[in-house]
Amino acid sequence: MATLNPVAPSIAAPPSPAAAPAAVRPRVRWWVIRGTLPRPVFLMLAVAGMLLPLLLWWAWTTFGDPDPVFMPSPGAVFARILRWWSEEGLIGDIWISVYRVMAGFFASALIALPLGLYIGSYRPVQAALEPLTDFIRYMPAVAFIPLVMLWVGIDESAKVLIIFIGTFFQMVLMVAEDVRRVPMAQIEAAQTMGANRGEILKLVILPSARPALLDTLRITCGWAWTYLVVAELVAANSGLGYAILKAQRYMHTDKIFAGILLISLIGLLTDQSFRWLHRRAFPWLHKR
Amino acid sequence: MSPSKIRIRHVGKRFERDGAAVEALHDVSLELCANEFVTFVGASGCGKSTLLRIIGGLETLSSGEISVDGRCIDGPGIDRAMVFQHYSLYPWLTVMQNIKFCRQLKAIADTVRSDSDVEIASGRADALLNLMGLSAFEKAWPNQLSGGMQQRVAIARALMPRPEILLMDEPFGALDAQTREVMHDLIRHVHQLEKSTILFVTHDVEEAIYLGSRVVLMAPRPGRIDTVYEVPLPAERDQDMKLAPEFIALKREILARIRETSGMRTDFELLEQLTRQAPAEA
Numbered sequence: 001m002a003t004l005n006p007v008a009p010s011i012a013a014p015p016s017p018a019a020a021p022a023a024v025r026p027r028v029r030w031w032v033i034r035g036t037l038p039r040p041v042f043l044m045l046a047v048a049g050m051l052l053p054l055l056l057w058w059a060w061t062t063f064g065d066p067d068p069v070f071m072p073s074p075g076a077v078f079a080r081i082l083r084w085w086s087e088e089g090l091i092g093d094i095w096i097s098v099y100r101v102m103a104g105f106f107a108s109a110l111i112a113l114p115l116g117l118y119i120g121s122y123r124p125v126q127a128a129l130e131p132l133t134d135f136i137r138y139m140p141a142v143a144f145i146p147l148v149m150l151w152v153g154i155d156e157s158a159k160v161l162i163i164f165i166g167t168f169f170q171m172v173l174m175v176a177e178d179v180r181r182v183p184m185a186q187i188e189a190a191q192t193m194g195a196n197r198g199e200i201l202k203l204v205i206l207p208s209a210r211p212a213l214l215d216t217l218r219i220t221c222g223w224a225w226t227y228l229v230v231a232e233l234v235a236a237n238s239g240l241g242y243a244i245l246k247a248q249r250y251m252h253t254d255k256i257f258a259g260i261l262l263i264s265l266i267g268l269l270t271d272q273s274f275r276w277l278h279r280r281a282f283p284w285l286h287k288r
Numbered sequence: 289m290s291p292s293k294i295r296i297r298h299v300g301k302r303f304e305r306d307g308a309a310v311e312a313l314h315d316v317s318l319e320l321c322a323n324e325f326v327t328f329v330g331a332s333g334c335g336k337s338t339l340l341r342i343i344g345g346l347e348t349l350s351s352g353e354i355s356v357d358g359r360c361i362d363g364p365g366i367d368r369a370m371v372f373q374h375y376s377l378y379p380w381l382t383v384m385q386n387i388k389f390c391r392q393l394k395a396i397a398d399t400v401r402s403d404s405d406v407e408i409a410s411g412r413a414d415a416l417l418n419l420m421g422l423s424a425f426e427k428a429w430p431n432q433l434s435g436g437m438q439q440r441v442a443i444a445r446a447l448m449p450r451p452e453i454l455l456m457d458e459p460f461g462a463l464d465a466q467t468r469e470v471m472h473d474l475i476r477h478v479h480q481l482e483k484s485t486i487l488f489v490t491h492d493v494e495e496a497i498y499l500g501s502r503v504v505l506m507a508p509r510p511g512r513i514d515t516v517y518e519v520p521l522p523a524e525r526d527q528d529m530k531l532a533p534e535f536i537a538l539k540r541e542i543l544a545r546i547r548e549t550s551g552m553r554t555d556f557e558l559l560e561q562l563t564r565q566a567p568a569e570a
């Protein structure tokens with residue numbers, strides 16, 4: 001049969017499975033620039049990315065056998081967290097630290113938001129305040145500790161003030177930038193509909209900048225957390241940062257690890273809450 | 289003497305930038321009657337947008353004056369609405385909320401007093417939504433719409449406060465040819481329905497002739513009015529007229545004049561040189 005016509009069968013043959021349009025299920029393409037990933041794949045990678053360092057840490061402390069003073073094992077750190085919780089008042093430390101960070105952060109946001117709105121909207125305000133803010137923001141917040149102690153003493157407000165100093169000036173500048181990014185066309189459209197200045201601020205600039213402002217708050221809130229340890233240098237006797245500092249004095253490396261991990265965990269949770277809020281508050285950005 | 293709606297007299301505009309001055313407009317004079325549809329064409333940089341923005345009150349003029357109904361303009365006003373080339377919609381508001389945006393403004397609220405006015409106003413929002421063929425998208429967000437639909441929302445929003453003058457700066461510039469044709473008939477329909485005076489800037493000469501009763505050709509450096517063409521077509525237009533000999537003749541005339549005034553020339557010698565060099569390099 002093959003001798004009759006070697007070409008014909010391949011033409012007449014039903015399409016082989018490979019040639020048929022069987023590739024209906026699109027292949028997941030990983031390396032597309034700004035591509036997308038199916039959600040389960042994304043989550044899997046994220047979890048793997050988090051667990052891998054933990055695994056390496058565990059492997060090293062188990063098989064490498066380093067001096068626990070230098071490198072405690074994950075198990076030891078976890079046990080330490082439990083002990084901290086049951087015997088050393090972990091909840092109280094978390095509570096006071098969250099309070100300090102949030103107080104500093106909210107005080108800063110309360111002033112930075114309106115101030116940034118005006119700096120970003122009105123040139124005279126910008127000219128008068130932006131260079132000054134830019135200048136102050138490079139002053140090292142840590143170096144203010146002695147001054148803060150001198151000026152406001154060593155009570156709670158001193159710690160809150162340090163966090164405030166660390167976040168406020170950056171926040172003002174970022175808010176002003178967010179406000180300046182509102183497209184001029186959106187503002188001009190309102191002007192041609194007869195909106196006055198107050199209405200433009202309230203009905204156009206603020207709502208338009210709101211998603212960017214929430215992102216700015218999210219980022220600066222993270223910075224506020226990084227100033228916690230610094231703030232609790234000021235005559236504190238409680239708090240996560242203070243616990244880390246004290247553990248340092250007694251070479252309790254496991255507690256240092258525990259404190260650092262707890263702070264990052266709280267930071268991560270805050271960050272995720274901000275992201276969740278972003279999705280809830282600005283559905284038009286997330287729904288297409 | 290028929291009273292003119294907009295009177296532009298000897299308007300000049302200079303932009304100072306880094307010490308250098310650009311004369312964006314030089315001695316521009318033009319009169320527009322009520323309910324006229326005038327289109328503006330001209331080479332890039334001849335000041336079309338600047339003129340429109342000055343009339344809209346978004347830019348100040350350096351010399352001359354512009355009056356609407358005999359009153360000199362001073363800043364933006366609800367009698368003049370503007371539609372921009374790039375989408376100026378509010379992404380955080382739905383289509384309907386965008387259209388009704390002006391109703392939150394004090395300047396508009398002052399004109400709406402009784403309950404029946406409010407009812408008329410909401411009826412108007414619905415009517416505009418339907419007119420623009422957007423009734424199915426009332427609750428959609430702008431970024432869920434195509435470019436043409438977004439621009440229809442922008443037009444509806446501009447029409448909402450019943451402006452007597454509509455200023456449109458290349459509103460269909462980003463749309464494809466088919467959508468553009470639909471929009472042309474839509475805007476002509478709006479023009480007849482609302483009795484508004486429309487100033488319409490475009491790069492597309494065909495669009496300018498099809499829409500306008502007059503086409504104003506502007507020339508650059510300094511930005512000025514070069515020629516004003518009367519469009520020899522009846523007030524009622526349809527797409528077939530684009531094939532009429534007088535349409536094509538006018539189009540050819542205007543295109544030739546834009547080329548002459550633009551000051552840009554294709555350097556054929558240079559092009560030839562480039563093509564000659566290409567094979568040698570390969």
Ligand SMILES: Nc1ncnc2c1ncn2[C@@H]1O[C@H](COP(=O)(O)OP(=O)(O)OP(=O)(O)O)[C@@H](O)[C@H]1O
Pocket residue numbers: 303304305310311312330331332333334335336337338339511
């Ligand atoms: N804000 C500004 N500052 C300085 N120069 C400006 C400003 N706006 C416009 N110009 C200048 O004025 C001239 C006219 O600009 P305009 O935007 O009105 O031109 P146009 O006719 O609308 O051009 P196009 O067709 O490209 O939109 C240009 O030379 C431009 O560089």
Ligand SMILES: [Mg+2]
Pocket residue numbers: 336337338457
């Ligand atoms: Mg322009």
